[in-house]
Amino acid sequence: MQKMVLNLGDKFPNFIVDTTIGQIDFHEWAGDSWVILFSHPADFTPVCTTELAAVARLVPEFTKRNVKPIALSCDSVESHKKWIDDIKAYGKLNGFDYPIIDDEKRELAVKLNMLDKDEIGAAGLPLTCRAVFIIDPHKKLRLSILYPATTGRNFAEILRTIDSMQLTDRKRVATPADWVQGQECMVQPNVPEEELASLFPGDVTNVELPSGKMYLRKTTF
Template identity: 50%
Template sequence: MPLQIGSVAPDFEAETTQGKIKFHDWIGDSWALLFSHPKDFTPVCTTELGALAKLKPEFDKRAVKLIGLSVDPVDQHAKWSEDIRETQGAAPNYPMIGDTDYNVSKLYDMLPASTSGDPSKRTPADNQTVRNVFVIGPDKKIKLVLVYPMTTGRNFQEILRAIDSLQLTAKHRVATPSDWKQGEDVIIAGSVSDDEAKKIYPDGWRAPKPYIRIVPQPR
């Protein structure tokens, strides 16, 4: 079965540029962003890894750990890191998994279970399905999945915005509307009855329709 939102993120052990990890232990009580790349030394991914390195303080503020993945070995990641520093102004400051046995890519349904062989012989097109973003909560469950084609770079500002929503809605019984940003009004979750909502929001709410109950963002 494909991984779905709410599924437990598969645990694994892997070699990374920062040493061997056991994924669930590495996450600990934090959130995690697992993002994958089809091949080292590819142009779009080079820009993404540099952009994410620059944005790491924003993820740190949200208690989100970053970890990348490619099927190339860890020593290749280290060489690629120098190119990223030179061309993007920042090198990865988070671990990168060397998934040379395709174990993680298979666990996360990015490559078929039948995939085998020397990863150096595979082209980016062979691995084009390894372009995913998984946001994983402290409960080790998948909260969000995004899949990008090779020709479209990821929008990490949108990923940060989505994480803000995920963290807010995990703590409060609300939902966020289209294009919501931190500090803007939110919607009382449909699972909250009007009687419950009156206790939580004694000042009431704005309701253009009975099923759309708008309140300020909880603090």
């Protein structure tokens, strides 16, 4: 498979793969949902086990946000299914409600540029890095993060970014540093003063700054 360089806003490629829930056409499986696709170096590895357990616990939170999680690991479906028993035991889980993609040949990892050249596995091949792709219902790539293989992900941060993107799709705002749902947002700079009352009735605060420029305008939802 040819390697792709994906930029934010690009159409996320479709693919047909085997998973722990059977063969899927990625775009058909995604449907009208958002998707978080996250990759893993290998089955039966310590950090990956903690991550997949964390996502399994967060499935209700993803569902609330109309997000479908799907994992990728460079091993077979048969291996994934055995690994799921360990994940459930580690996370004290009753179920495991999202699929894991079979990428034993690393074809999808290569196509999506997920390999970590600094981490080499037992077979002498580069390990898959901890990539995170968030894809919206229009199949556009909205967020991409690459963690090194040795660093586990913060899924609370990933939920936070989804909250931000979904809010800013609906409203003409941006979210500041460390924002979480329910906190103040920033009115986008391109919103004219004359539209504030209709877009944000009675709820815009101008922050006074030494420059005298009125670009830092706060609102809440």
